[in-house]
Amino acid sequence: MHTFTTKRLIIRPLDQQDKRIYCELYTNAKTMMYISKPFNLQQAKNAFAIMLKKTQIKDKNFITWVITDRYNQTPLGIASLYKKYANELLAINEVGIMLLPSFIGKNYAKETLEATIMYSFNCLSLESINFRYNRNNAAMAALCKKFNAQNDPTSHRNSEHEIKNITNHAFLTYLNQHYANN
Known part of the structure; x- marks a missing residue:
């Protein structure tokens, strides 16, 4: 598992x-608003211990990164990439991000997700990645639309979550369109 950077x-x-x-x-209610009920401190410490162990043993089914400011090393949030198995033959890769409330709305989510997706396609050789998010999370819906992510035909739908998929090809198309105009 590697470190990677953006601007x-x-x-x-x-x-x-x-x-x-x-x-x-x-434990932050605003951060957890579209995920689940906030954890109490002990639950958060237990979850951290599990994620740290998975990171230390380099479990490729679940990777967690910390997002930090490049210039002052302030931690802004975390990003995760995890593999779920729909059945014996189908593995689904999902990406997630959590930012502290003071860093929401400053394009850190877009910047982090772009870099995480590029890393996943280029370094981990993934072919596609899913975004699973609460239907009320307008910011994530907007990012998925911007990235040209499509409804995932392999995922089971429910009334609470939206599931979008982006392939390597679709992401390259997004990058070419987005950065050719900038």
């Missing part, structure tokens, strides 16, 4: 020093 960010594997940011994210 403003360093996205690095979860480490012991990240317990505070991890717990702050999972």
Whole structure:
């Protein structure tokens, strides 16, 4: 598992020093609004211990990175990539992101997701990635639309979540269109 960067960010594997940011994210009602009920502090510490262990053993089924400011190393949030198995033959890769409330709305989510998707396609050789998000999360819906993510035909729908899929080809098309205009 590698560290990767953007213009403003360093996205690095979860480490012991990240317990505070991890717990702050999972116990924050605003951050958890579209995910689940906020954890209590002990639940967040337990979840951190599990994710740290998976990161340390380099479990490729679940990778968690910490998003930090490139210039002052302030932690802004976390990004995760995990593999779910729909059945014995079908593995589904999903990406997720959580930012502290003070960093929401500043394009950090877009920047992080672009870099995480590029890393996933280029370094992990994934062919497609899913976004699973609460239907009320307008910001994630807008990002999926911007990335040209499509409804995932392999995923089971429910009334609470939307599931969008982006392929390597579709993401390259997005990058070419987006950055050719900038």
